Amino acid sequence: MQGFRYAIDFCGLKDLGFNGFPFTWCNRRPSEQNVWVRLDRGLATVEWMLQFTTCRIHHLDAFHFDHKPILLISDSEQKMFYRKGRPFRFEAIWLKDNSCKKVVKNSWQEVCDPSLVCLVTKQIINCQDNLRIWKRDTFSHVQLSLAEKLKELKGAEERGLYRSNPAHIHQLQVDIQALCPRKKLCGNNDLVLNG
Structure with a gap:
């Protein structure tokens, strides 16, 4: 020391x-x-x-x-x-969505300024703004879609479709599994699925 x-x-x-x-x-x-x-x-x-x-x-x-x-x-x-x-808080898990990388790359290429300090600051702010828009456009529907699919699956199971239409039940399960990682990308990691 x-x-x-x-x-x-x-x-x-x-x-x-x-x-x-x-x-x-x-x-x-x-x-x-x-x-x-x-x-x-x-x-x-x-x-x-x-x-x-x-x-x-x-x-x-x-x-x-x-x-x-x-x-x-x-x-x-x-x-x-x-x-x-x-x-603004960047969620590292967003990088699992390929479109996020494009947003970041494009944001850093948009701003032009001769002052290096100003350039970096403006690029960071530009990137923040673009990521906020991207998050809203990319994930605003995920929670609603997931809730609808879970409700549909529960209804299908209650109606006994697992016997008469197992392919439909399987497709709902696949859809739900596809939405779960996207819900995590939204920043909500509290999802519990009861199967």
């Missing part, structure tokens, strides 16, 4: 401070054994800090991990990223 502190001093790095919850790590132990500390931080030279005066480190929420992620963002960018009061 002393070597790390020496390297920070040698490079002339200063702590950027932060906004948000004061700690970034928790050991997740019960009661008195629970420890919260600020392990993660942003460092920069004085010259950098003078060049980018509105940049701040934000401690973000992470409910399933022991570390809270940190985000370096300028005050003006913060307004763009946190539009509508809720930050």
